[in-house]
Amino acid sequence: MARLVLKFGGTSVADMERIRNVALRVKREVDAGHEVAVVVSAMSGVTNQLVAWVTEACRLHDAREYDTVVASGEQVTAGLLALALQNLGVNARSWLGWQIPVMTDDTHGKARIEDIDTRVLIERMAQGQVAVVAGFQGLGSDKRITTLGRGGSDTSAVALAAALKAERCDIFTDVDGVYTTDPRIVAKARKLDKITYEEMLEMASQGAKVLQTRSVELAMKYRVRTQVLSSFEDKPGTLVVDEDEIVEKEIVSGIAYNRDEAKITLQSVADRPGVAAAIFGPLTDAAINVDMIVQNVSAEGHTDITFTVAKADLDRAVAALRGKQKELGFKALLPDPGVVKVSVIGVGMRSHAGVAQLMFKTLAEKGINIQVITTSEIKVSVLVAEEYTELALRALHTAYGLDAA
């Protein structure tokens, strides 16, 4: 007998037939004697409709009202799934964020969970009642509904699993696990049986969309064994676990890519102390995040600086910098949205040399020019022209021995 948290995303609860299927899936765990909490998203499409209404009602919307409106989607699914479970004879009740409560900070629209009061849930679960929890939502200290940002139901599920000290958190979704890379691009991509928290975190933050980054951070922090699996097929998915649980570590576990970044180069910037701060200050003021940054070696007192921002922020970033051209003293500003960031990820890098070198060599052999390089302990990322995305992914997948047999 174990305590489990199961999370079902929007496509898994898209209509009543699918909700009934979810109920059957949950019932199996109950019948096996487990204590079960279920976290649900809104029916797919519902959140988009609600967000569209909010945007139509008020262009600069009050995030507290946004949260009130948008959180209703998960409320509906939670009630419906509780009913579908009761219809199968399973004892179940719905829980909204404010009822548990799931306490968050007051950053409406992207709140962070601070505390989950699990006393009553644990009591009820011990009595055999399934807790059906509305994901994505919490209660601020202002006593108003908060939401956790897009994909927030993953975070709700992992945070609940941590608070309940659950044995496992199963994230049911429309893919059957975490792959070595995007199988829509690389036909030979393999599903991973296990992946470490650290690698999953890099995969998520480098562009793999299978889990929300924040949820992986939480899983890592609280050591929540998290499984990503399909709600439409009955087979094991990918377990995100502690490094110790993985006996045979690959050097490289996966290759992620992200097309949502754009590159900006400032040519011939005066190379003096404080120039970097002067450049990135205006971007911070405009709430624009900068990802990769490289600065060339100085020549004759001038240098080039290249960095990336989210593609959606490119125009605003260019405007913010052009407004300060005199002050910053650069000669030219070259924006380029036509780039992709490709990242090779693996905890094995810590103990193996030559991982980065293999990446550079492989790309060079295909004639792909590397524009920017950044590295971390378990990751090497390069920026290349977007048109090489598929070619780069396939070549690297083969080079690191990841191809399926």
Place this chain on the structure above:
Amino acid sequence: MARLVLKFGGTSVADMERIRNVALRVKREVDAGHEVAVVVSAMSGVTNQLVAWVTEACRLHDAREYDTVVASGEQVTAGLLALALQNLGVNARSWLGWQIPVMTDDTHGKARIEDIDTRVLIERMAQGQVAVVAGFQGLGSDKRITTLGRGGSDTSAVALAAALKAERCDIFTDVDGVYTTDPRIVAKARKLDKITYEEMLEMASQGAKVLQTRSVELAMKYRVRTQVLSSFEDKPGTLVVDEDEIVEKEIVSGIAYNRDEAKITLQSVADRPGVAAAIFGPLTDAAINVDMIVQNVSAEGHTDITFTVAKADLDRAVAALRGKQKELGFKALLPDPGVVKVSVIGVGMRSHAGVAQLMFKTLAEKGINIQVITTSEIKVSVLVAEEYTELALRALHTAYGLDAA
């Protein structure tokens, strides 16, 4: 400067364009210097969709989950209207039932309001903030969402107006007031400027659908001046007020009709003490409400009993009684769904004789047979064959001098 409660029904907030119109209407009252609370229903169609999902999820549904799901409709509208008001520069915030809180009993699905904590609302309204309140919902002592039953937003509005000691409660709807009778049937029907609480209560409970009966009871109990008016036309509606406010009282104010009842006659029932209890006991056990009842004078130790039930309950009522035919000892059971109840209503009846007589004479002249008669202090109701509905309404409307000039 007055304190006002405005209530907008489902058709008045059916889409974003209409919600923006409601915001403009509310702004006018704010600009006039009034303190305003607004109560909203779900966008029309939304509640039906939610109820359909609940029914699909579980045939014998848990009313607590029903409430959780269905209350989301008003939550969405409240948030959107608060945003639409902010978009016009009006200070506004949404309030859900559990946030105020609107405390109710635990009769989920048709809860009764027990208390509304208005302290914070009054404070905010005094500071110029419009309170946008989700109608139809409250909080049970079980800390779960309750709903007030169909049309419950009217009740929310009147109860809030009573708790806030508001000067007036305006119920905006898709008709422009209360009419002497249904204008779709009687072209000469007149809109009433004023009607007493007692008359409105009879009109509502005898079939006029313009206000929920429970809301009129509350308005009467707490003497809330309540106006029914159109959200699509800019003109005064009908004021529901105390009798003292109406100088020129009509003898008859309106004529209501109800096609939702069915008649059952039990022929030749043994006329002995306890027989009525024996007949209506099984119906009570089956939660079937009985409305009109007549018992004929006994002949040779036997009598006929006729009564009406809701048309939707007819089959169940017949089954319940046939199962007890031996015990009850009636000869025949005659069900008849083809009836209509027509009621003539007016506080003037208290002081004027001959009101009932005029009704009987008018119907007789048109050759309409009266099957059952019941009376109260301010109402005479008759049951006639349904096919005479239009004829009876028009003849009575003329006979009581209600026709528009």
